[in-house]
Amino acid sequence: MKSIIFKPASLILALVIISSCKPREEKITEVEYPRPKNIIFLIGDGMGISHMYAGMTRNHGTLYLEKCTHVGLQKTYSSNSYITDSAASGTAMSSGKKTKNGMIGMDPDSISIKTILEYSEDNGLATGLIATSSITHATPASFISHQVSRNMYEAIASDFLKTDIDLFIGGGSDHFMKRKDSVDLTQELKNKGYQVLFTLEDILNVEEGKLAGFTAPVHNPPYKEGRGDMLPNATEKAITLLEKNTAGFFLMVEGSQIDWAAHANDQEKIIDEMLDFDRAIKIALTFAENNGETLVVITADHETGGMGLNGGSIEEGTVNAAFTTGGHTGVMVPVYAYGPGAEKFTGIYENTAIFEKFMELFGFARE
Numbered sequence: 407m408k409s410i411i412f413k414p415a416s417l418i419l420a421l422v423i424i425s426s427c428k429p430r431e432e433k434i435t436e437v438e439y440p441r442p443k444n445i446i447f448l449i450g451d452g453m454g455i456s457h458m459y460a461g462m463t464r465n466h467g468t469l470y471l472e473k474c475t476h477v478g479l480q481k482t483y484s485s486n487s488y489i490t491d492s493a494a495s496g497t498a499m500s501s502g503k504k505t506k507n508g509m510i511g512m513d514p515d516s517i518s519i520k521t522i523l524e525y526s527e528d529n530g531l532a533t534g535l536i537a538t539s540s541i542t543h544a545t546p547a548s549f550i551s552h553q554v555s556r557n558m559y560e561a562i563a564s565d566f567l568k569t570d571i572d573l574f575i576g577g578g579s580d581h582f583m584k585r586k587d588s589v590d591l592t593q594e595l596k597n598k599g600y601q602v603l604f605t606l607e608d609i610l611n612v613e614e615g616k617l618a619g620f621t622a623p624v625h626n627p628p629y630k631e632g633r634g635d636m637l638p639n640a641t642e643k644a645i646t647l648l649e650k651n652t653a654g655f656f657l658m659v660e661g662s663q664i665d666w667a668a669h670a671n672d673q674e675k676i677i678d679e680m681l682d683f684d685r686a687i688k689i690a691l692t693f694a695e696n697n698g699e700t701l702v703v704i705t706a707d708h709e710t711g712g713m714g715l716n717g718g719s720i721e722e723g724t725v726n727a728a729f730t731t732g733g734h735t736g737v738m739v740p741v742y743a744y745g746p747g748a749e750k751f752t753g754i755y756e757n758t759a760i761f762e763k764f765m766e767l768f769g770f771a772r773e
Contacts, residue, residue, distance in 0.1 A: 446702045449659070450704070453665075474743055480738060481755070496707055525770045535574040538625075538660065539660070542559045545707055551565035605621075629675075629682045633682075705739060
């Protein structure tokens with residue numbers, strides 16, 4: 407048997423090769439994100455990429471939401487269905503928990519879950535909700551209520567009295583006044599110090615204090631059928647009132663009727679509602695740009711209609727849309743972000759992660 411003799415040069419080479427095979431310990435540097443003082447969360451109900459781009463095309467290739475510097479995608483499925491509804495998706499984003507379709511602010515076992523709005527209240531922030539639907543509808547309700555069914559509108563209205571929300575603006579006065587239990591919740595709101603108002607003109611004249619603003623007995627009409635600029639105007643008024651709180655604020659704004667137009671496969675109404683929503687986005691982004699301490703996040707709760715764009719012209723502002731369904735679909739939806747902490751909203755993640763990101767950026771500890 408031959409003996410193996412290592413020459414010095416060979417030995418050094420062998421040691422270099424062996425040492426290079428050892429796993430390297432890499433230092434992982436955690437990125438420090440700036441924390442926002444305020445968060446404005448805008449939800450375009452049913453808004454997918456095609457809804458957004460149809461509005462952009464009608465507007466000759468531009469929307470205000472393009473100012474957002476970071477874009478991600480969120481998965482919308484619920485705990486019991488590939489196709490979510492607004493109650494389950496709203497609950498996921500507001501509380502960080504997947505739940506069953508139809509449930510509001512509860513987990514699948516019907517246990518109440520604390521929402522980002524409630525955490526904000528407990529930490530001294532001002533809070534607000536705005537919707538072009540009834541304020542007791544699924545999406546806004548999921549931030550403030552805890553009920554087993556989204557259809558329990560009167561019970562949802564009662565939950566508003568259990569919080570210290572600073573303002574809410576939307577339809578739904580009937581759920582507070584014309585109730586089966588004959589209780590007038592608007593009087594109870596007044597007893598708690600709220601200004602209870604029933605016209606947009608009166609709402610926009612408020613200069614301070616708590617506000618319960620009702621703009622319709624149930625739902626507001628579509629944009630071109632009488633609602634007009636209610637959404638951007640209400641958004642601007644809400645920001646003006648909420649920013650008086652030196653600790654900061656959380657505001658959720660919903661463009662509710664993009665979804666309804668998509669259920670009807672009505673491309674013209676989708677575009678009208680999308681452009682109206684974008685005007686509210688302009689208000690939020692302009693404030694954030696000037697303020698410097700405000701994070702704006704824009705997303706949808708799900709996509710509606712399976713909308714596709716089969717043709718169009720940016721120069722002429724025309725589109726030719728087609729739809730695969732009159733219901734919701736299971737596709738991911740975009741998330742747009744601007745302001746301090748916007749970097750956290752890139753990538754692909756669960757809809758529940760939006761709550762987690764808000765909590766982290768506000769510095770709240772989960773109970």
